[in-house]
Amino acid sequence: MRSRWSDDEAAGFVAQFGPGWGEALALRTYSSRLLGAEPELVLHGGGNSSVKAPWKSILGEEVEAIFVKGSGLDMASLEPRGHPGLDLGYLRRLRALDALDDGAMVDQLRTHLLGGDSPTPSIEALVHAFLPGIFIDHTHADAVLLLTNREGGRTAVADALGPDVIVLPYVTPGFKLALAAAEALEARPGARAMVWAHHGIVTWGGTAKASYEAMIELVSRAEEWAAARRAARARHVTATGGARTGSDARKDGGADDRASGARLCEDVVPEARAAAGGLPAQIVPVVRGLLAGRTGDCDRPYSRVVTQILDDPHTLEALLAPGARETLVTPPLTTDHLIRTKSLPLWIEGLRYDGPAHPAERMAAAVEAYCQEYEGYLARHSADLPAGVETFDPRPRVVMIPGLGVICAGPDLGEAVTTLDITRHTIAVKTALAAEGVEYQGLPEDELFRMEYRALQHAKLSKPAGVLGRPGASGAAGSPAAPLRGEVALVTGAAGAIGTGICEGLLEAGALVAATDLPGQGLDTLLEALGGAFPGRILGVPLDVTDPDSVTGAFEQVVHAWGGIDLVIPNAGIATVAPLIDLDLERYRALQRVNVEGTLLVLAEAARLFKRQGTGGDIVLVSTKNVFSPGANFGAYSSTKAAAHQLARIASLEFAGDDVRVNMVAPDAVFAHGACRSGLWAEVGPDRMKARGLDEAGLEAYYQSRNLLKAQVTTAHVANAVLFFARRQTPTTGATIPVDGGLPDSTPR
Numbered sequence: 001m002r003s004r005w006s007d008d009e010a011a012g013f014v015a016q017f018g019p020g021w022g023e024a025l026a027l028r029t030y031s032s033r034l035l036g037a038e039p040e041l042v043l044h045g046g047g048n049s050s051v052k053a054p055w056k057s058i059l060g061e062e063v064e065a066i067f068v069k070g071s072g073l074d075m076a077s078l079e080p081r082g083h084p085g086l087d088l089g090y091l092r093r094l095r096a097l098d099a100l101d102d103g104a105m106v107d108q109l110r111t112h113l114l115g116g117d118s119p120t121p122s123i124e125a126l127v128h129a130f131l132p133g134i135f136i137d138h139t140h141a142d143a144v145l146l147l148t149n150r151e152g153g154r155t156a157v158a159d160a161l162g163p164d165v166i167v168l169p170y171v172t173p174g175f176k177l178a179l180a181a182a183e184a185l186e187a188r189p190g191a192r193a194m195v196w197a198h199h200g201i202v203t204w205g206g207t208a209k210a211s212y213e214a215m216i217e218l219v220s221r222a223e224e225w226a227a228a229r230r231a232a233r234a235r236h237v238t239a240t241g242g243a244r245t246g247s248d249a250r251k252d253g254g255a256d257d258r259a260s261g262a263r264l265c266e267d268v269v270p271e272a273r274a275a276a277g278g279l280p281a282q283i284v285p286v287v288r289g290l291l292a293g294r295t296g297d298c299d300r301p302y303s304r305v306v307t308q309i310l311d312d313p314h315t316l317e318a319l320l321a322p323g324a325r326e327t328l329v330t331p332p333l334t335t336d337h338l339i340r341t342k343s344l345p346l347w348i349e350g351l352r353y354d355g356p357a358h359p360a361e362r363m364a365a366a367v368e369a370y371c372q373e374y375e376g377y378l379a380r381h382s383a384d385l386p387a388g389v390e391t392f393d394p395r396p397r398v399v400m401i402p403g404l405g406v407i408c409a410g411p412d413l414g415e416a417v418t419t420l421d422i423t424r425h426t427i428a429v430k431t432a433l434a435a436e437g438v439e440y441q442g443l444p445e446d447e448l449f450r451m452e453y454r455a456l457q458h459a460k461l462s463k464p465a466g467v468l469g470r471p472g473a474s475g476a477a478g479s480p481a482a483p484l485r486g487e488v489a490l491v492t493g494a495a496g497a498i499g500t501g502i503c504e505g506l507l508e509a510g511a512l513v514a515a516t517d518l519p520g521q522g523l524d525t526l527l528e529a530l531g532g533a534f535p536g537r538i539l540g541v542p543l544d545v546t547d548p549d550s551v552t553g554a555f556e557q558v559v560h561a562w563g564g565i566d567l568v569i570p571n572a573g574i575a576t577v578a579p580l581i582d583l584d585l586e587r588y589r590a591l592q593r594v595n596v597e598g599t600l601l602v603l604a605e606a607a608r609l610f611k612r613q614g615t616g617g618d619i620v621l622v623s624t625k626n627v628f629s630p631g632a633n634f635g636a637y638s639s640t641k642a643a644a645h646q647l648a649r650i651a652s653l654e655f656a657g658d659d660v661r662v663n664m665v666a667p668d669a670v671f672a673h674g675a676c677r678s679g680l681w682a683e684v685g686p687d688r689m690k691a692r693g694l695d696e697a698g699l700e701a702y703y704q705s706r707n708l709l710k711a712q713v714t715t716a717h718v719a720n721a722v723l724f725f726a727r728r729q730t731p732t733t734g735a736t737i738p739v740d741g742g743l744p745d746s747t748p749r
């Protein structure tokens with residue numbers, strides 16, 4: 001690992017933040033970001049850092065202060081305010097206590113902050129306060145975990161990092177660890193760093209640069225040490241003609257694993273494999289459905305998950321390596337990961353279509369067995385469950401399928417991405433250890449339980465869901481601001497005015513949105529317009545609703561990106577204006593293909609996917625007022641939309657058994673969404689303006705004045721009607737909400 005330190009960049013931080021925050025905090029911010037930029041050091045909010053510096057109160061009195069990273073904040077994007085200041089003198093006096101539980105510790109930290117609106121400091125704040133270093137850096141470096149998570153980890157650290165690095169056995173983070181770390185350093189005052197078994201490494205220094213560079217130097221040394229051991233082992237294996245050592249004997253059958261994995265690759269229905277050789281589109285939705293939590297609420301029975309797929313060549317190779325299961329189905333690298341990954345991944349093999357059980361049945365049985373084991377683990381440790389902490393859903397978060405890849409799940413995209421990144425690093429470390437011929441050793445079960453069910457860790461989860469570096473973008477779990485968190489929607493005809501409005505409404509409600517339309521400028525403009533406000537949460541998918549392959553391909557693309565789909569909005573439609581006697585048959589057929597066949601194909605594909613997921617689903621068809629009250633010269637549109645409407649009603653009859661609700665919204669006179677003019681009105685407008693002798697503004701006013709409420713109907717109104725159904729506010733299917741300001745002739749009957 002190389003140092004990323006640049007004196008010029010450091011000076012830039014001092015120039016930018018120094019005047020407002022002081023030089024120490026400016027440099028602290030800089031080197032924390034450098035640590036955060038290295039995924040091999042910290043991932044998604046892991047690790048922490050501090051600086052001790054004087055602080056002046058409003059009375060002009062100087063206070064000895066410490067600035068510690070806020071709990072769960074991501075180092076890569078830290079601002080100076082991300083290191084809240086605390087009264088250092090007071091915190092040091094806490095060392096006199098024999099014990100301090102988590103609740104009291106957080107209370108002490110919060111009541112000795114120097115700013116009223118500061119974030120809560122890291123769980124390891126007292127470590128930083130009790131150690132004397134001016135700048136202190138703490139990471140969960142992969143290379144250090146590779147040294148400590150093995151039998152004889154202590155010796156490995158001493159051997160790799162030298163005698164002036166203290167090695168502490170595992171100590172529960174918090175007050176206990178702070179005491180242990182301080183005492184250890186006092187016993188060996190000359191030490192330059194400290195390694196905590198199964199946890200990470202701490203370095204310090206008089207300057208930001210010294211502490212940061214000590215971290216990089218020691219981590220590099222750990223990397224080199226392990227690499228040399230792997231190389232030596234590889235040479236030994238080659239020299240002995242691949243003869244197996246004692247530790248390999250345990251892994252006998254590895255060759256079989258590899259063979260069965262290769263078979264598995266071929267056995268899983270080949271046509272189902274995504275083009276890039278990824279997980280088959282049939283498998284992922286089944287797993288996603290099995291991982292959804294059961295809520296007990298009959299209107300919203302599932303709390304869905306979003307999945308991310310790890311299927312790069314390294315991962316696939318690791319899953320098929322001899323003894324892979326023994327290597328990978330082991331506890332996490334550090335307890336920090338528990339709330340994202342659970343203590344063990346689920347391993348499923350033998351998903352063969354020619355085997356004794358259908359893959360879907362095998363997957364269901366595997367998840368069920370995992371849940372039972374998890375319930376057993378909860379029962380074994382129930383005495384340690386803190387009051388007020390609810391147990392997690394028993395379903396796995398990481399599913400390893402040799403031959404196919406790893407499916408990583410989370411309640412929203414941000415958390416699924418975190419789980420994916422942690423899993424990638426975990427596999428790399430465990431595989432590297434196996435390449436040394438050494439067995440992985442994680443923490444014992446009771447400590448894993450204690451950390452998984454620690455109230456402080458749960459506080460991190462209840463924070464607003466960070467989505468790709470945008471904390472709070474989608475609101476907290478179950479919060480009214482994000483009722484569709486964890487749900488995936490697909491909208492057809494998304495580039496049009498109504499489609500764009502619906503996409504925006506769904507995104508604001510917390511859903512992930514696959515915006516589909518014909519490829520081209522319309523779709524590009526939509527992605528540009530919404531991609532900035534909802535980064536990572538809108539996916540542009542080219543889709544021609546008249547082409548069955550295109551429909552299937554688009555659904556598969558969404559499955560590969562997020563795991564499945566819960567909400568489908570068939571909205572694509574085209575219009576033409578002509579009296580029946582002049583209606584061109586080919587033009588009529590074009591409308592029929594898009595408005596009727598397109599709806600049919602999308603309805604059918606949605607139903608197939610919903611069946612595979614087994615967690616119900618919602619379909620909201622964008623119908624039209626014309627279905628109930630057709631207009632002259634508009635026969636092609638009115639009749640084809642009526643057919644689509646009728647198909648949706650049939651779908652409500654046929655799909656209800658799978659808990660799929662199909663409803664319709666019937667807007668009238670929606671002219672535009674911002675700058676995006678309605679394609680329908682581009683077609684119809686000129687004829688209507690001509691017939692009524694009105695200009696564009698006059699026509700809009702005319703439509704507004706003809707409804708009972710004198711309302712101007714907007715795309716946001718249509719989106720709200722879609723959301724009413726999507727949120728399952730009532731047990732309703734086969735129904736239509738008019739969004740027209742009140743038109744007696746077109747009230748659904």
Ligand SMILES: [Zn+2]
Binds near residue numbers: 124138139140199200
């Ligand atoms: Zn830590």
